Amino acid sequence: MNYTKIRYGTLLVLALLTVATQAEPTRTSDHDYDAPAPGSYKLPIVKPAADGEVLDSKGRALRLQDLTRGRVTVMSFIYTRCAAAKACPMATGVLMQLHQLSAEDAALTRNMRLISMSFDPDNDTPARMAAYSALAEGRKYASEWRFVTTASQDKLKPILDAYGQAVDRKRNPNDPTGPLNHTLRVFLIDGSGNIRNVYSSGTLDVRLVLADVRTLMLEEQSQSPN
Numbered sequence: 001m002n003y004t005k006i007r008y009g010t011l012l013v014l015a016l017l018t019v020a021t022q023a024e025p026t027r028t029s030d031h032d033y034d035a036p037a038p039g040s041y042k043l044p045i046v047k048p049a050a051d052g053e054v055l056d057s058k059g060r061a062l063r064l065q066d067l068t069r070g071r072v073t074v075m076s077f078i079y080t081r082c083a084a085a086k087a088c089p090m091a092t093g094v095l096m097q098l099h100q101l102s103a104e105d106a107a108l109t110r111n112m113r114l115i116s117m118s119f120d121p122d123n124d125t126p127a128r129m130a131a132y133s134a135l136a137e138g139r140k141y142a143s144e145w146r147f148v149t150t151a152s153q154d155k156l157k158p159i160l161d162a163y164g165q166a167v168d169r170k171r172n173p174n175d176p177t178g179p180l181n182h183t184l185r186v187f188l189i190d191g192s193g194n195i196r197n198v199y200s201s202g203t204l205d206v207r208l209v210l211a212d213v214r215t216l217m218l219e220e221q222s223q224s225p226n
Contacts, residue, residue, distance in 0.1 A: 025097060025206040035207035038214035046195040049075075049187065050162030053155050054117070054148040057130035064117075064159065065193060067146055071113040072216045073189040074098060074209060077165045077182070079120035080132050084177040086201040087184050092116065092135065094186070095145065097206045098213070099136055102143035111191075111217050114145040119160060119167045120180060121150045163187065190216050 051065040068075065076095055082088035095114045102108035116132070118124035124132075129147040136145040150156040160167060167182045186204055188197040197212050 025101075025210065035205070035211050038211045039218040041215065043188075043196040043212060043215060046198065049189045049193050049195050050159060052150070052159035052162070054150055054159075055126050057126050057133050057147045059126040061151075062148070064148075067113065067115055067148070068189045069193045070191055071111055071144070072191060072213050072220070073113045073115060074186065074213065075115040075117060075189060076186045077117050077119050077160075077163070079118050079178065079180055079182075080124050080128060081120065082178040082180070087177075087182065090201065090204060091184060091186050094204055094206045094209060096135060098210065099142050099145055101210065103141060107217065108213070109141060109143050111220075112143040112213055114143060116145070116147045117159075118147075118149040119156060119165060119182065121152060121156055124149045188212050188216070191220050
């Protein structure tokens, strides 16, 4: 493990990730219900997932739509300085659990993609996102997990507007939970690039996300020609 890289993550994120690697997801006090069986329900199409110009963790220019097509994608908007328990660390912890589970499930490895998309390009440069991506290291045979940012606020704004991701600066830039106000939004996108669910802090349960991912995988399998 590269501890030079890890220092860029918050301690709260690391605590969540330690928990994520310890066990299969189970019922919790926050999500005290039985998760639905994959394929026992349908997920409606919310709207097409928007495109935009992004940079990967190596500084290469990409179209966001190229990362939200071809696989079932779970995309989280984050910023690396966030330390609010029910915000970015929570979202990153859920993606980490999905990544861990995919290392033990070949179907998830092949058919699921994870994206952590920064909304703080002034601070979250490609180099910083590369450091943050140390969270995904050590699992060679797991689902693809991409860490992306944008070249500027001008490139970022149309993406945030299209996804309805609210972000603004706090009055106190030294707030211990981070300098930005934002809503937690994690998007489930099918292989055709349609948003099929949007999770908030109240609904971001890894068991539900996993059931939804597998439901879309079954849907796409049923639509594939024999």
